[in-house]
Amino acid sequence: DVKERTLIAVKxxxxxxxxxxxxxxxxxxxxxxxxxxxxxxxSEGLLAQHYCQLTQKPFYSSLVEYMTSGPVVVMVWEGHNxxxxxxxxxxxxxxxxxxxGTVRGDFSLHVSRNVVHASDSLEGAQREIQLWFxxxxxVEWDCWDQTLTCE
Ligand code: DAT
Ligand code: MG
Numbered sequence: 330d331v332k333e334r335t336l337i338a339v340k341x342x343x344x345x346x347x348x349x350x351x352x353x354x355x356x357x358x359x360x361x362x363x364x365x366x367x368x369x370x371x372s373e374g375l376l377a378q379h380y381c382q383l384t385q386k387p388f389y390s391s392l393v394e395y396m397t398s399g400p401v402v403v404m405v406w407e408g409h410n411x412x413x414x415x416x417x418x419x420x421x422x423x424x425x426x427x428x429x430g431t432v433r434g435d436f437s438l439h440v441s442r443n444v445v446h447a448s449d450s451l452e453g454a455q456r457e458i459q460l461w462f463x464x465x466x467x468v469e470w471d472c473w474d475q476t477l478t479c480e
Pocket of ligand 2: 447449
């Protein structure tokens with residue numbers, strides 16, 4: 330499905346380390362289409378919904394502290410198989426298990442500072458996109474290289 334969408338977020342450590350451009354670049358280079366982008370300071374309420382399956386974990390309070398420690402840049406990317414492909418591009422949750430060439434494998438060392446978020450399933454992506462974005466914030470646009478024929 331070429332209209333498949335996923336939510337990618339550069340976490341506070343990624344923003345502080347000025348990795349936003351490099352992360353966006355990887356998704357553009359792969360061929361995905363950016364359809365939503367914004368920077369925000371996350372509230373604990375939004376985070377509790379985003380990480381609703383993790384609120385009982387022992388690390389949850391430090392996760393909240395980390396994720397609210399500064400602004401995040403959140404994006405919606407669209408394209409064929411984007412959910413699964415972006416999980417591969419991001420790498421394992423624990424950067425120690427993320428291969429070089431992945432975002433986490435290239436830029437991070439520890440699970441508590443792993444730079445980026447990527448939705449883990451189609452259903453998760455739909456839920457997270459609705460949580461983070463209003464419908465009008467997502468832009469439908471045609472890539473010229475996919476629609477224009479030159480004379
Ligand atoms: P992912 O971000 O790869 O989807 P997840 O959904 O299981 O991983 O967990 C969400 C975030 O919570 C993860 O990016 C970092 C943090 N986290 C997960 N497991 C952790 C652990 N064992 N210790 C500390 N933080 C953890
Ligand atoms: Mg997850």
